[in-house]
Amino acid sequence: MADLHSPQADRDADPARIRAIFGENLRKLSADYPSIAGLCRDLGINRTQFNRYLTGESFPRPDVLDRICQFFGTDARILLEPADSLRNASFDLLDHPAVAGFFGKEPVTVPEDLFPSGIYRFVRRSFVDETLFVRGLIYIHRQDGYTFLRGSEPLDALRRQGLSTARHDREFRGIVLRQEEGIMILVTHRNSLACSFNFLAPETSFQSNLWEGYVTRTVREKIAGIRAARMVYEHLGGNTAAILAAARGKSLVGLDDLPPFHARLLRLDQPFR
Numbered sequence: 001m002a003d004l005h006s007p008q009a010d011r012d013a014d015p016a017r018i019r020a021i022f023g024e025n026l027r028k029l030s031a032d033y034p035s036i037a038g039l040c041r042d043l044g045i046n047r048t049q050f051n052r053y054l055t056g057e058s059f060p061r062p063d064v065l066d067r068i069c070q071f072f073g074t075d076a077r078i079l080l081e082p083a084d085s086l087r088n089a090s091f092d093l094l095d096h097p098a099v100a101g102f103f104g105k106e107p108v109t110v111p112e113d114l115f116p117s118g119i120y121r122f123v124r125r126s127f128v129d130e131t132l133f134v135r136g137l138i139y140i141h142r143q144d145g146y147t148f149l150r151g152s153e154p155l156d157a158l159r160r161q162g163l164s165t166a167r168h169d170r171e172f173r174g175i176v177l178r179q180e181e182g183i184m185i186l187v188t189h190r191n192s193l194a195c196s197f198n199f200l201a202p203e204t205s206f207q208s209n210l211w212e213g214y215v216t217r218t219v220r221e222k223i224a225g226i227r228a229a230r231m232v233y234e235h236l237g238g239n240t241a242a243i244l245a246a247a248r249g250k251s252l253v254g255l256d257d258l259p260p261f262h263a264r265l266l267r268l269d270q271p272f273r
Contacts, residue, residue: 015059016056018059018079018080019056019057019058019059020056021079021080021081022053022056022059022078022079023053023054023055023056024056025078026053026054026068026078027054029072029074029078030054034139034141036050041167042071042167042168042171043067043068043071044067044168045060045064045067045068070190070191071190106178107177107178107179108145108146108147108177108178109145109178110142110147110176110177110178110183111178114178114182114183114202115140115147115176115183115200115211116140116235116237117140117141117142117147118139118140118235118236118237118238119137119138119139119235119236119237119243120137120138120139120140120233120234120235120236121135121136121137121233121234121236121242121246122135122136122137122138122231122232122233122234123135123231123232123258123262123266124215124229124230124231124232124266125226125229125230125266125268126252127217127225127226127227127229128160128225129160130226131254131255132252132253132254133252133253133254133255133257133258133266134154134251134252135154135246135249135250135251135252135253136151136152136153136154136251137151137243137246137247138150138151138233139151140176146175146176147175147176147177148173148174148175148176149172149173149174149175149176149185149187150171150172150173150174151171151172151173152167152170152171152172153170153171153172154251154252155170155251160252168190169189169190171189171190172187172188172189173187173188173190174186174187174188174198179199181201182199182200182201182202182211182213183199183200183201183211184197184198184199184200185197185198185200186198194217194218194219195218196215196216196217196218197215197216197218198213198214198215198231199213199214200212200213200231200233201213203232203265207234207261209234209235209236209237210232210233210234210235210261210265211232211233211234211235212230212231212232212233212265213230213231213233214228214229214230214231214272215228215229215231216228228272229272230265230266230267230272232262232265232266234262255268
């Protein structure tokens with residue numbers, strides 16, 4: 001055990017050094033977030049105060065530090081250890097000896113040409129009301145050799161179900177893995193014990209930026225509501241107009257509001273098998 005009064009311990013406990021390490025780690029963890037302003041909103045932290053954390057001028061209160069650690073999936077080592085070492089320590093699940101050789105580099109490595117990074121819009125039948133369809137945007141990004149998904153539940157769909165519309169509760173994230181005929185995505189909410197499973201394959205007869213498949217929920221079979229539905233992803237790339245239109249449009253719509261090629265890929269006249 002290190003001597004708490006040793007010069008090394010004094011250096012480790014130096015407030016300026018801790019602030020500097022924390023600021024550097026926070027910059028690295030925030031680097032792939034599309035907007036610092038959006039990140040501050042999601043964290044519930046004032047933008048000016050967040051910038052002070054980044055530059056090492058200030059340090060968060062314990063409750064704010066806990067919120068930051070929860071958000072980025074790390075722990076208090078963020079104060080003393082480089083972010084790269086934190087990530088390496090926490091990204092070992094698929095290489096664990098119990099599953100080594102079953103999950104590995106092949107599923108984890110998702111080529112850009114198979115599933116590009118960027119903004120997508122999706123559509124699927126509503127799980128609650130089968131006469132309606134849910135539309136939304138998700139963001140696919142790559143970090144540390146992995147491919148991740150991030151998005152938020154549509155506000156009008158949550159209001160319709162009487163669920164929380166707080167940004168913290170709306171956000172969902174997922175990990176993308178390559179499969180023999182496409183990709184799979186496991187998606188969940190923060191601190192949730194429920195998730196959804198997505199499978200998508202490229203669709204080439206319409207446009208090269210479409211993926212079709214299905215989504216299932218990890219819930220009990222019930223009389224009301226469905227647990228699985230076909231789903232379509234459309235990669236919007238750098239089409240700012242399409243992204244803004246999708247962001248501003250209604251997220252819970254009827255069949256007449258769907259683009260014809262989305263409706264065709266959902267194959268609504270055929271039973272889901």
